Amino acid sequence: MQNPKRSGISWKPSLLIIFFIFAAFIFIFLIYLGLTGYQATPKYIHLNNSYIPPGSVQYSEEQQTVLSQFGRLNYFSIQFYDDWLDNGILQTIRVENWGFESHGQEITFLNGVLLESTGIDIPAQASLPLTYSPDQFHAYMSLQEISAVTGVTELIEMPMELELLPGGKIYFGPGITFGLKNNQLIYIEAFSQIDNGGQS
Amino acid sequence: MKTVIFHRIFISLMIVILLAGCNMPTPERTRHSMDDSILMMYSAHRFILGENWTSEIEGGQKGNPSLRLQSTLEKINELRLLSQSYFDMADRMEGSSPQVVDYLRIKANNLNAQADRLEKRRNRGGIFRRIGRVLGNIISHTMDFTGRTVETIVENEIENRISEIVHIPRNIVKGHVLLVIEQLAQQRGGQLIRLLNGRTRQNIQRVAQLLQNIPETAQIGRNLANLPDISRDLDRGLNNIFSPMEGTLQAASNQLLNEGETGNSQQATPGNADDEDQSNSEFEAYQIENLNSDIRLLGHEICPPPQSGEYNDLILRGHPAGSTCAWEVGMETSKVNLSLAYEILERSDQTVNGKIYGNFSGEIHDSSDPKWFGSGQGSYQGKIESGEFTIRQSGADNFYQITGTGTITISISGDYEIYHVFNTTYGDMFSQLEPFTYEITLPAQFIWQNGTYPSFGIYVERLTQEEEAKLPMYMWFSFGLSENIPEP
Numbered sequence: 001m002q003n004p005k006r007s008g009i010s011w012k013p014s015l016l017i018i019f020f021i022f023a024a025f026i027f028i029f030l031i032y033l034g035l036t037g038y039q040a041t042p043k044y045i046h047l048n049n050s051y052i053p054p055g056s057v058q059y060s061e062e063q064q065t066v067l068s069q070f071g072r073l074n075y076f077s078i079q080f081y082d083d084w085l086d087n088g089i090l091q092t093i094r095v096e097n098w099g100f101e102s103h104g105q106e107i108t109f110l111n112g113v114l115l116e117s118t119g120i121d122i123p124a125q126a127s128l129p130l131t132y133s134p135d136q137f138h139a140y141m142s143l144q145e146i147s148a149v150t151g152v153t154e155l156i157e158m159p160m161e162l163e164l165l166p167g168g169k170i171y172f173g174p175g176i177t178f179g180l181k182n183n184q185l186i187y188i189e190a191f192s193q194i195d196n197g198g199q200s
Numbered sequence: 201m202k203t204v205i206f207h208r209i210f211i212s213l214m215i216v217i218l219l220a221g222c223n224m225p226t227p228e229r230t231r232h233s234m235d236d237s238i239l240m241m242y243s244a245h246r247f248i249l250g251e252n253w254t255s256e257i258e259g260g261q262k263g264n265p266s267l268r269l270q271s272t273l274e275k276i277n278e279l280r281l282l283s284q285s286y287f288d289m290a291d292r293m294e295g296s297s298p299q300v301v302d303y304l305r306i307k308a309n310n311l312n313a314q315a316d317r318l319e320k321r322r323n324r325g326g327i328f329r330r331i332g333r334v335l336g337n338i339i340s341h342t343m344d345f346t347g348r349t350v351e352t353i354v355e356n357e358i359e360n361r362i363s364e365i366v367h368i369p370r371n372i373v374k375g376h377v378l379l380v381i382e383q384l385a386q387q388r389g390g391q392l393i394r395l396l397n398g399r400t401r402q403n404i405q406r407v408a409q410l411l412q413n414i415p416e417t418a419q420i421g422r423n424l425a426n427l428p429d430i431s432r433d434l435d436r437g438l439n440n441i442f443s444p445m446e447g448t449l450q451a452a453s454n455q456l457l458n459e460g461e462t463g464n465s466q467q468a469t470p471g472n473a474d475d476e477d478q479s480n481s482e483f484e485a486y487q488i489e490n491l492n493s494d495i496r497l498l499g500h501e502i503c504p505p506p507q508s509g510e511y512n513d514l515i516l517r518g519h520p521a522g523s524t525c526a527w528e529v530g531m532e533t534s535k536v537n538l539s540l541a542y543e544i545l546e547r548s549d550q551t552v553n554g555k556i557y558g559n560f561s562g563e564i565h566d567s568s569d570p571k572w573f574g575s576g577q578g579s580y581q582g583k584i585e586s587g588e589f590t591i592r593q594s595g596a597d598n599f600y601q602i603t604g605t606g607t608i609t610i611s612i613s614g615d616y617e618i619y620h621v622f623n624t625t626y627g628d629m630f631s632q633l634e635p636f637t638y639e640i641t642l643p644a645q646f647i648w649q650n651g652t653y654p655s656f657g658i659y660v661e662r663l664t665q666e667e668e669a670k671l672p673m674y675m676w677f678s679f680g681l682s683e684n685i686p687e688p
Contacts, residue, residue, distance in 0.1 A: 041353070042353040042358050042361075043353060044353055044361065077241070079234070079237040079238070079241070080232065080237065081232050081233055081234040081236065081237050082233070083234070093234075140232075154365070156353065156358075156361055156362055156365055158243075158362075165239050165240060165243075168236070168240055168243075170240060170243055170244045172244075172362045173365060174365060179240030179241070179243075179244060181232055181236055181240070186232045186236055186237045186240060187237045187240040187241050187244070189241065189244065
C-alpha cells in the first residue's frame, strides 16, 4: 500500500524542479535572443588599439609606374579572395581598382599586374587628399591591424545577415569602408573625403 | 539525488550553451570567395549611398517601405541584381566563349538560390529578431567588450551616422561599383578559360585570341597573349596529370625499339586491324621503370623491326609501308585504358600516309589532390575511327606537319552535375547536365605542326551551394608529334 502523505511530499520538489528548469530555459532563450540581437545590431565602436602596425605591401613595378605618372590617387578599392590558379595551388587574389579623377582613369591590378584601364567620367569635386594608400592593407588583416595601420579608432560596425554572408561585418570610418569575414579583411575601399563638410 | 542529477544536467547545459554562444574565432583561415567580397561591397555601398541605389541604377523607383523590410528587400534585390549581371554578361558572351558563359550561368543560379533563401527567411517574419534587438539595446547601450567601447545604433539613425562618419562623394561610389563587379567576374572567367583550354603555348595563344575578340575580355586576352611565362606555369600545373602518358609513350617506344635491336622484341606478321585481336596473346606486360610508375604499357608493337638506325620515331622512320602497329596503354591513377593501332599505308623519304584507329575507356574518380578535384563516380568510353593521317617533313629544319581526318566518339556517364567534353583543337566545349555522347570530327585541312598537341578531354564537375564550382575531374587525350623529333 502506498502512503498518500509520502506521495504528496515527493511531488512538490519535482514540480519545483520542472518549473525551475522551464524558467531557466525561458531565461536562457531570452539571453540568447538578446545576444543574437546584439550581434546583429549596428554599433558605434571605439577601439583601444595597442597593436603594432604590420609592414606595408610592396607595390609592383607597374603600380609604381602608374603612381609616378598619374600622381594623386582619389580613391581605391581592394578585393581579396582565394582561387585555385593554374598550378593547382589555392592562392590569395588581390584585385585593386585605383581611381584618378584628374586623369579620368580607373586602373585595375590583379596581384600587382596591370589588368585594365578604364575611362571614368566623374565631375571634379573639391575633395581632401586621400589619407590612406593601398599598400597599407594586406589580405585578411584583422580589425585591430587595420585600426593600427590607419589610425582609425572610431568606426561603425554593421553585421551582415547570416543568409547574406555568415560572419560578415562591414565597417565604416572616416573616408574608409571595409568588410571582414570572420575578422579577416576581404574588401576595403577608401575615397577622398569631400571638402565642404557636408554630404554630396 | 534527483536534485543533484538535475543540477548537474543544468550546469552541463549552461556550459554547452555558453560555449556555443561564445562564437570564438577559429585560428585557421577560412576560404573566401570572390562573391563574399562582392556582396560585402554591395552592402557597404547601400549604406554609404543611403538610398535604394540599386533601383536607381536600374532606373526604377526608390523603395520606401519600413526600414527593416527595406533592408532585407534591398539585400534580396542586390542578390537578384548581381545574379542578373552575371546572366547579362553570359548573354553578351554567348557563342563566343562557352566556358565563361557556362560559368557565369552557374554563378547566377547560385546567387538566385541565395536570394530565395533570404526571401524565405524574410517571409517567416522577424518577431524574435525584433525582441532580440530590443533586448540587445537594453543590455548593451554602452559596453566594453575586448578592449573596445561599444554603443548600439538605433536603426533609423544608421544611414545618417554612416554618412557622417564616412563623408565621401556618393556619385563616385555609384559609378565605381558595377565596373568593379564586371572586372572581377571577367577576371575569374579568364582564369577558367586558361585552365580549360590546354597546356601548350599554341592553345594559350588561341584562348588569348578568343578573349581579344570579345570586347569585355579583350584586355585580358591581350595580357594573356603577352605573358610568356603562362605556358610554363600551366604546364607545371597540369603536368602531373596529363603529361606522363605522352612522355611515357615516347620513351616506351624507344625502349621497345631498343629491345628489338637486342633481339628481345617479338616480331609479328604485318596485317590489318583484325591482326590486333589475333596478336593479343602475344602481348607482354611491360613495366616501365624510371619513367612513371603510374603507367602500364601492355603489349608491344606487332610491326616488323625498324630499319637499322631508325629508332627515334615509330611512325616516321620505324616501319615500312604495309606494317601495322598496335599499342595498349593503361594508367593506374586515372584508370585509363587506351588501345591504339596504326597502319602505314605508304611512305617515302618525306611523307608517311596511314590509318589510325583505337578504343579507350576509363573511370572518373576522386583525385588524391582535393585542391583540384571534386568527388563523384563516373566512367567514359570511346573510339577513334575512320582516322587517316599524313605526316610530311618539310625543309631541312626538322619541321613536320600532320594532316588528319577521322571521328572520335566519347560517351560519358556518372553521378556528376555537369558534364563537359572539350575539344581544344577547335577551342570549344560541349556541356550537358546529363551523360551524353559526343563526336569530334577532324577535318582534312587541319594541320598539326611541331609542338602542337591536338587534344580532347572529358571534364565533369560537382557544384556546392556556397562555393564556386569544385574544380573538376577530367581526363585528357593528346595526339600529335612530340616537340623533339631528332634529326634522322
